[in-house]
Amino acid sequence: MRAGLKRDRVRDFLLDFIADKRPGEAIPSERDLCKELGVSRPTLRAAIDDLVRSGLLVREHGRGTFTGPHRVTQALAATAGGSFYAPPAEGHWLSRILEFGLAPAGPQLATRLRLAPADAVLRVVRLRIVDDEPMAIERIQLPGALVEGLVPADMESGSFYRLLRERFGVDVRSAVQTIEATVTDETEAELLGVPQHFPALGVERTTRDAEGRIVEFVRSIYRGDRYRVTSELHFDADSG
Amino acid sequence: MRAGLKRDRVRDFLLDFIADKRPGEAIPSERDLCKELGVSRPTLRAAIDDLVRSGLLVREHGRGTFTGPHRVTQALAATAGGSFYAPPAEGHWLSRILEFGLAPAGPQLATRLRLAPADAVLRVVRLRIVDDEPMAIERIQLPGALVEGLVPADMESGSFYRLLRERFGVDVRSAVQTIEATVTDETEAELLGVPQHFPALGVERTTRDAEGRIVEFVRSIYRGDRYRVTSELHFDADSG
């Protein structure tokens, strides 16, 4: 059965609506949208709240709701090896595929990916290598239906997101990423070529496409001595 | 004056409530809390939603709502002009000032802060404490001219940025932040109450005001078991 949540239906409608607009344009008033979409205002507002939280819309009390400032490209970049800025999964990285296979999602992963527990999930584990030195272990899990025909060699070089876009028509749009400190366990240490209990960054990322569908769930571990994350933060200008 | 929003009142109540709990403990059911606090369920749920988004609570359909894994998650807004997510536990942080004093910048720091080497720099080292447990060591360095009259007590609680804005007219606007994996040294371990060589996050931040002047340079170390960073990334909607 389709999820069929009204909130999602409304959010999708708004996403389409926004797509045609330039930054700063107004969307119809909440009450008008309610009538047009046949939903209640709380429901509509819940949908708008989501888009406001992700920065696609901006509310202004007493004036209206507007499409957000032009989206930030690459709001977060990582420095590899210490000196240069590169998007995490772009450029001259190489990968050694350690695991590649389909399996049922199971209850936990099904929840994360918003799938049914029986749906197929592609699980890829790869060792990411820069300048002949292992840098990270990446465990990717994504809906099997999304990438039918994907083979291991596809994931050995190049940008995975570009591949998703150009070959599978998946429009990667946003991600929520969590970074934490950890240390390597025995297996990880061996693969990364560092001592056991070596400092490392654990990164979890959930990625969504333009329709809000979850595209991938990734859990990675990066060598602490060769990877760091730089982000640029912007604060609101409100009067406070 | 207090905002007086019921939602905020409820959120504060829940924060206090959570403070006493160990990770994974259940909170009363939504319906019970409604009765106890005298608010409607939508209002209560709005408050809980906030805490769930910040990771302090976890909902489980059909079972209940539980305190999250015991960690403080700081969400970073990655959208320009978008909403700024304050650290969730804002009001509950305390600080023990370890060092507080003016000194000439010196050559290196002068470069970082864009000052002359002879200019005064205020250096503050503080131990940040959440729920009576040490969480981080923060070494703040900022131009002395910016905060004349600042005393140690000012930095023991509350939001430093709000203080900068309201008392010193400094309009904090953007920051560049770098996160890396590290481990505690002897001193840090003792202050944080963890073993030596314990996993930790090293964070460096350079903060600017609306005019682009550098407001502060901060180097912090956070306990890896109690802190993580969440950011929301947005990619361009452009075709191509």
Place this chain on the structure above:
DNA sequence: CGCGGCAACTGGTTAATACCACTCTATCCA
């Protein structure tokens, strides 16, 4: 002609209520 104030918008908050979906448990029947 200029200015003040009153509508008529806008989003912001809260309420009361209904029903759905999931989890657990206690009970009942085979």
Place this chain on the structure above:
DNA sequence: TGGATAGAGTGGTATTAACCAGTTGCCGCG
């Protein structure tokens, strides 16, 4: 004794209905 089942409890979604609080612009009065 064991497994199926019904019920009670939980969070999840959606509705209707008010009222509050900023913003804007029109219109009438000075």
